[in-house]
Amino acid sequence: MNDKPIYVTEPYLPPLDEFIPYLEQIWASKKLTNNGPMHQQLEAALRDYLGVPEIALFNNGTIALLTALQALRISGEVITTPFSFVATGHSLLWNGITPVFVDIDPQTFNLDPEKIEAAITPRTTAIMPVHCYGNPCDVAAIQEIADTYNLKVIYDAAHAFGVEDEGGSILRHGDLSAISFHATKVFNTFEGGAIVCPDAKTKRHIDNLKNFGIVNETTVVASGINGKMSEINAAFGLLQLKHIDCAIRRREEVDRLYRRNLEGIKGIRLPDFQAQTVSNYAYFPVRVSHDYAVSRDELYERLRAHDVYARRYFYPLISDHAVYRGAESRSPSPLSHAHSAADEVICLPISASLSAHQVEFICQVVKEHGYGVSYG
Ligand code: T4K
Numbered sequence: 001m002n003d004k005p006i007y008v009t010e011p012y013l014p015p016l017d018e019f020i021p022y023l024e025q026i027w028a029s030k031k032l033t034n035n036g037p038m039h040q041q042l043e044a045a046l047r048d049y050l051g052v053p054e055i056a057l058f059n060n061g062t063i064a065l066l067t068a069l070q071a072l073r074i075s076g077e078v079i080t081t082p083f084s085f086v087a088t089g090h091s092l093l094w095n096g097i098t099p100v101f102v103d104i105d106p107q108t109f110n111l112d113p114e115k116i117e118a119a120i121t122p123r124t125t126a127i128m129p130v131h132c133y134g135n136p137c138d139v140a141a142i143q144e145i146a147d148t149y150n151l152k153v154i155y156d157a158a159h160a161f162g163v164e165d166e167g168g169s170i171l172r173h174g175d176l177s178a179i180s181f182h183a184t185k186v187f188n189t190f191e192g193g194a195i196v197c198p199d200a201k202t203k204r205h206i207d208n209l210k211n212f213g214i215v216n217e218t219t220v221v222a223s224g225i226n227g228k229m230s231e232i233n234a235a236f237g238l239l240q241l242k243h244i245d246c247a248i249r250r251r252e253e254v255d256r257l258y259r260r261n262l263e264g265i266k267g268i269r270l271p272d273f274q275a276q277t278v279s280n281y282a283y284f285p286v287r288v289s290h291d292y293a294v295s296r297d298e299l300y301e302r303l304r305a306h307d308v309y310a311r312r313y314f315y316p317l318i319s320d321h322a323v324y325r326g327a328e329s330r331s332p333s334p335l336s337h338a339h340s341a342a343d344e345v346i347c348l349p350i351s352a353s354l355s356a357h358q359v360e361f362i363c364q365v366v367k368e369h370g371y372g373v374s375y376g
Contacts, residue, residue, distance in 0.1 A: 007309045008348075009351045010349075012243065023232075039231060042229075043057055045237075053199060056206045059227055059228060061178060062087045065088070067195065072154065077125065079124060079127045080100070081130050083132060084132060086321065088156045092128070102116055104132075105337065108132070109341055110137040127142060127152075129153070133285055135271075135276065143173070154178065155176070157179050158180035159185070160177075160179065161185060161187045163280050166277050172196065176197050180193045185282070186281070208222060210227030210228055212226060246352075248281060254284070255279075267289045267290065267370065268370060269289065284347060293369055314342060315343065
């Protein structure tokens with residue numbers, strides 16, 4: 001038995017004493033928010049680290065998504081995936097937009113570009129795909145459809161911090177990408193998020209929108225929102241950046257250990273993501289098929305009985321929540337791959353602090369139930 005509960009993730013926290021000098025600077029400057037020095041430094045540092053043209057920080061990923069939709073004046077219908085966290089769909093509903101759910105590719109868990117065209121109507125204005133689990137979407141195919149039908153593309157890149165394809169950061173794709181820096185993400189600022197955008201003009205517009213639309217003391221150019229990241233969160237982000245490579249390397253080791261231990265178990269399919277050249281190991285989604293000895297839900301319960309809190313990301317599908325039932329009926333396809341993924345995927349715990357012993361323990365529980373044998 002493990003000696004303490006193991007959750008699906010554990011936030012990376014650098015040594016506390018390293019954070020004190022940042023706090024001292026904030027106390028000395030008395031600048032707590034509104035584009036202070038920490039905020040400016042973190043934007044510059046992230047632009048360099050991620051290799052993106054421009055980045056605007058936010059107080060969380062959901063407000064970043066809401067603001068991205070506002071910045072591009074998206075309305076009408078938006079094509080999106082049902083296999084995601086509810087914030088993806090909620091950001092559309094909060095903007096008065098109708099989500100049109102399209103099925104996923106069963107291999108990548110991402111929006112299937114081949115299904116998108118059939119969902120386009122005269123009211124469609126944009127596509128909002130998700131790089132699910134940090135696995136890049138088929139960005140080329142999606143862009144081609146967007147160009148053909150004159151649609152905007154906003155990526156929900158909440159999971160995709162640091163992920164690269166052969167051309168660099170995957171956050172550069174589409175018109176805008178929104179990221180999350182929530183406590184449960186690879187890179188966290190407690191709460192936080194950002195929009196990656198292509199140029200300084202777009203960033204200025206987004207910066208206005210996230211500060212109530214204020215340009216100066218007497219000029220308000222839009223009905224903006226308060227989406228600003230505070231100095232304390234930005235300072236924490238600066239410190240996190242110093243540790244992030246090491247934290248991602250530790251995640252990679254956990255990923256490798258899972259693969260070594262779980263390889264070849266009947267009915268357990270390990271993640272097989274090919275589209276990235278640099279991964280962030282954000283999640284370890286395992287697919288439990290009918291060949292496995294018990295159902296996905298039974299495995300989830302058995303892990304819990306051993307104090308291992310794996311999660312069924314993303315079950316239920318967004319489209320299955322009551323507030324979306326109207327939207328689901330607009331979907332042109334039956335979302336069958338998304339339903340299977342929601343029924344079969346379980347995300348095993350992964351974090352920089354998960355020990356080899358803990359990974360082996362989790363794998364033993366998975367093996368025990370797979371083979372129907374008991375271990376001591
Ligand atoms: N788009 C997508 C595709 C997303 O996945 C998300 C967020 C967003 C947009 C929106 O971004 P934000 O507005 O959140 O920045 C969690 C997160 O709350 C959520 O941020 C995340 N996606 C989603 C996939 O996962 P829950 O309901 O599973 O969180 P919770 O509180 O159950 O946390 C999971 C485990 O993490 C806990 O069992 C223990 C551990 N934990 C969590 C927190 C918050 C900690 O150890 N410490 C903590 O402070 O949603």
